[in-house]
Amino acid sequence: MAKRFEDALGDLPRLKRLIQASEFDLVVAASPENVLYTSDVFISTQVDIRDRLALVVWDGVREPVFILCRVEEGFAREEGWITDIRAYKEFVTSPIDMLAEVIDELGASRGHVGLELDYLPAIYYERLRALLPNARFGRAEPVFDRARVIKTPRERDRLAEGFRGTERALKEAFLATRPGDTERDMCFRLADGILRHGAESVAFTHINGGPNTGFPHKDPSDYRVKRGDILKADAGGRYGRYYSNVGRTAKLGPLNDEDRSWWSRLREIHHELIDMVRPGNTGRQLFERATALHERHGIPFPYAHNGHGLGLLVHERPLISPHEDMAFEPGMMSTIETRVRWVGKCGYHMEDLLEVTEGSPVLRSDYFDNEEILVVDA
């Protein structure tokens, strides 16, 4: 039984208004995240089998049309709220040919159509232009982005629950680590914990020790951790479709002065940046401030960003990066990540989730406190 429009997880009335207010006659969702946001249906094979396109066509006025592979039709009818489903038989009917027909049927074959041109593969775009030579095409990404950047209370709670689940998994995985364990042992416990604490799937589990902490995303290896090693993790799962992305650092054995010195400087930067997650500030401003703070503390800062929105994707706007001019607004969720790395030697990392409110930012990742580096097996 299809659910109702109002029961969708994302803010569909907002998306509807944005489509109406856009320059487009209609927009086409094509990426897994925008198809999910628009339809409330997650077509997992759309991710694993890339040419099995799923598309939602919406003019923001009438009912949307959902184009998908026939094998997923029953599922989409049960999970989603869209009733006008056009199912294609894979390898027989082309989803792009079907899309051209739907655009024509909706009266936009000479109109302005918004596409996700940063997702839709070139070959399909070429075909669509050939089929609809009189249509004009533009980028629909800003429409979807503007809808998704503001999270509903349900979306915010889901993100916070995901961070909490991943923080628990990380804390348990660190505390269970003993000298002689491999990175793969740590990774297994971490992935296990992510699932145990509520995720439907593990997204990434970069957990490393000793010299491997000097890389941002190194796969867990057979390296055996030893006393005195820093342990570092950047991990996430999908919890009710929403990503978590937590960074934490621990030490196998007691901290030394060097650990304390780096960490206290990183924490100072971290707190200053968190305090800037307020309405009106932009990612560009935070990034510039981060650049200055790292310089003042003598910490290298070669990164392209130091935090990001997240939701149905692990990196969403607004990014905390030099070109981000979208200002924070209440209801946005952002990570702040502060770190230092020396390739192949050592690294420290922290990444937290903040909710933008009318007033002070609210820390939504407070289960695994990281004011100090977690000491394991001291």
Next chain:
Amino acid sequence: MAKRFEDALGDLPRLKRLIQASEFDLVVAASPENVLYTSDVFISTQVDIRDRLALVVWDGVREPVFILCRVEEGFAREEGWITDIRAYKEFVTSPIDMLAEVIDELGASRGHVGLELDYLPAIYYERLRALLPNARFGRAEPVFDRARVIKTPRERDRLAEGFRGTERALKEAFLATRPGDTERDMCFRLADGILRHGAESVAFTHINGGPNTGFPHKDPSDYRVKRGDILKADAGGRYGRYYSNVGRTAKLGPLNDEDRSWWSRLREIHHELIDMVRPGNTGRQLFERATALHERHGIPFPYAHNGHGLGLLVHERPLISPHEDMAFEPGMMSTIETRVRWVGKCGYHMEDLLEVTEGSPVLRSDYFDNEEILVVDA
């Protein structure tokens, strides 16, 4: 320390020959699977953060050039064999602008360039054409496909190990199921087992009971299984980068005549199709035979395919589908999947891995025998 060309997992000498023999002056790998195949480096953020492009440019004669995000450079130097790495700073330098420069540097700015047009997003293709107005572009997919369809012995063993790990996980998850368990309980045990038996990550865990077995890929729900329910799973993980994809069916309680009747007919079809996985036969021929066999046995066959190659992707060529004219050759690996489903009511499923040899096909998924439906808690 970079590894050597010869130590890469894929068959690089074969890819090199295919590039030389192609109509292209050079080809550009852009998808995660072809970048991995070509470089031996798996950039996980390329998947999670789609616009963080990684590209390998190769003319099949000189050394390839690897374009990637600076944050991954250290990792790529350690893991891969390509030494000419051009790292871009995200949000500052565009990887596509860098690609245009490399193509020009390699003397192909007026040449014929092979791109993965079914992967590369439209916006990047438009940009590249604007930057290189005198180049001609074509689809490089056939070059990569032809290389990847034949698996090296190491790739074949890795696939078989992956299937074995997933079969163990499935068998254990089924056998641990008791009346009153939810699908989520079953899913958790399954995901846990996939990791415990050697996967670095869980890819998909469609495990369902009772009426939900009537869907192909339904997410595990809070449905509580009861005695008399069919349990059905289609699951996979990534084992050393290579996908597994196993289908199995069990019953919570004793089998009845209806179960035996459907299953024995499905098994008969399954065996006949497996026997056709021999050099010279095509996916089209197998699909046509499957259509006839299902009709003879009175089993609906509304599917678009009934098996597929797999490797770095879960669906690779050759597909067993009505348009596949690529003939089997020794060294190929293919699944055969045989199933019946009544939406929202019930379904049975089996999916196995076959190796194509000079002679008879070899079953490489023989840990969890499914000649009979597995009976749980009889």
